[in-house]
Amino acid sequence: MTIQTMASSVNHAPVRGTFLPFNQPDIQQEEIDEVVDTLRSGWITTGPKTKEFERRFAEYIGARHAIAVNSCTGGLHVALAAAGIGPGDEVIVPTMTFCSTANVAVLLGATPVIVDVEPDTLNIAPRSLQAAITSKTKAVIPVHLYGHPCDMDRIRQIARAHRLLVIEDAAHAVAAEWCGQRIGILGHATAFSFYAIKNLTTAEGGMITTNDDEYAAKMRVLTLHGISHDAWKRYTSEGSWYYEVVAPGFKYNLTDLQSSLGLHQLARLEAMTQRRSELAARYDAGLGGLAEIELPAVRSGVRHAWHLYAIRLRLERLKINRAAFIECLRSEGIGTSVHFIPLHRQPYYRDRFGFVPSDFPVADAAYERLISLPLYTRMTERDVDDVIEAVRRIVDRNRR
Numbered sequence: 001m002t003i004q005t006m007a008s009s010v011n012h013a014p015v016r017g018t019f020l021p022f023n024q025p026d027i028q029q030e031e032i033d034e035v036v037d038t039l040r041s042g043w044i045t046t047g048p049k050t051k052e053f054e055r056r057f058a059e060y061i062g063a064r065h066a067i068a069v070n071s072c073t074g075g076l077h078v079a080l081a082a083a084g085i086g087p088g089d090e091v092i093v094p095t096m097t098f099c100s101t102a103n104v105a106v107l108l109g110a111t112p113v114i115v116d117v118e119p120d121t122l123n124i125a126p127r128s129l130q131a132a133i134t135s136k137t138k139a140v141i142p143v144h145l146y147g148h149p150c151d152m153d154r155i156r157q158i159a160r161a162h163r164l165l166v167i168e169d170a171a172h173a174v175a176a177e178w179c180g181q182r183i184g185i186l187g188h189a190t191a192f193s194f195y196a197i198k199n200l201t202t203a204e205g206g207m208i209t210t211n212d213d214e215y216a217a218k219m220r221v222l223t224l225h226g227i228s229h230d231a232w233k234r235y236t237s238e239g240s241w242y243y244e245v246v247a248p249g250f251k252y253n254l255t256d257l258q259s260s261l262g263l264h265q266l267a268r269l270e271a272m273t274q275r276r277s278e279l280a281a282r283y284d285a286g287l288g289g290l291a292e293i294e295l296p297a298v299r300s301g302v303r304h305a306w307h308l309y310a311i312r313l314r315l316e317r318l319k320i321n322r323a324a325f326i327e328c329l330r331s332e333g334i335g336t337s338v339h340f341i342p343l344h345r346q347p348y349y350r351d352r353f354g355f356v357p358s359d360f361p362v363a364d365a366a367y368e369r370l371i372s373l374p375l376y377t378r379m380t381e382r383d384v385d386d387v388i389e390a391v392r393r394i395v396d397r398n399r400r
Contacts, residue, residue, distance in 0.1 A: 020387070057209070064213065071205065072100070077107065087109035093113070096340060102349065117363045123149075142155050169191060171191070201261065222249040280306045282381060291317060293313065294312040310371070311373060312370055342367050
């Protein structure tokens with residue numbers, strides 16, 4: 001038995017008697033009533049409630065257009081496709097992200113160029129972006145990791161100089177702001193996620209925002225088989241049986257059932273974002289004195305959406321590694337996760353491009369130390385305090 005295994009097997013009463021899940025959606029009676037109303041309406045797929053959700057979301061973001069889709073992945077795919085990205089093109093993405101950010105480029109026949117991140121936020125490093133640009137580079141996808149905005153001033157400056165498309169991956173960043181501007185209007189297009197555990201959920205779903213009228217029209221057509229505009233109306237009194245396929249599109253539409261959730265989630269988004277910020281501040285206060293823990297960075301001039309609260313272990317000060325620390329938290333009744341296993345460590349990208357960890361020193365060093373602690377609006381102050389106590393217990397038992 002290794003010292004790391006031994007450290008996690010100490011007998012004691014756990015902090016919690018009932019397990020605290022890593023995340024849970026915050027669904028209230030208004031959402032339930034709206035879903036029931038949709039079921040009774042006879043219109044359950046894409047229809048008037050989805051159109052209303054799009055309108056309200058665009059208004060909230062401050063964008064001219066919002067296009068509802070089945071996922072952030074679908075949104076990124078559509079945004080690249082509508083821009084004509086394809087074989088021979090390169091799309092720059094950070095290694096610290098979920099696989100879909102790069103997968104969508106591969107699916108279009110383009111090459112994802114994976115780059116390292118900044119040490120504090122783990123967002124795409126502008127210096128790495130600049131160094132990766134070639135004559136084949138057509139787009140960059142900055143990922144607002146954990147809900148902390150990327151350095152959009154520098155990214156847009158580089159993109160303008162090289163005539164690159166900027167498609168923001170805001171899967172974590174609904175309600176986030178960069179220098180007083182909402183994420184969703186800073187790039188050519190922005191894709192949001194409304195997955196089950198996201199800050200705003202429609203169970204599955206997403207949204208694309210843009211201020212470009214022509215680009216929006218192309219993306220809207222591609223979200224539903226490439227059928228001409230307003231195809232969803234063909235089963236209403238305003239519609240016609242006749243339709244035209246003007247492009248080979250996708251089946252990426254959002255349904256009215258899902259939009260029923262989104263309408264009320266959006267109405268509560270500011271309150272939920274404030275709650276997340278309060279819980280994150282409670283974590284900061286409770287864990288800030290631990291030399292063995294590095295807290296999440298928050299730069300000045302940003303509004304953090306606090307989708308995730310990701311700490312980093314200072315392993316040189318501990319007798320256990322990250323895996324053992326997570327197991328100790330589980331034994332204390334605390335659910336956790338890791339965000340993310342970097343792209344350069346994923347077998348497909350590692351083997352295709354021949355990556356080794358030293359190619360991405362910042363992201364790789366951070367990955368070994370990352371743990372995402374529970375953070376969601378259904379948590380109570382006591383829940384947060386339990387997590388803090390559990391982390392402190394583990395550190396106390398295992399510090400060098």
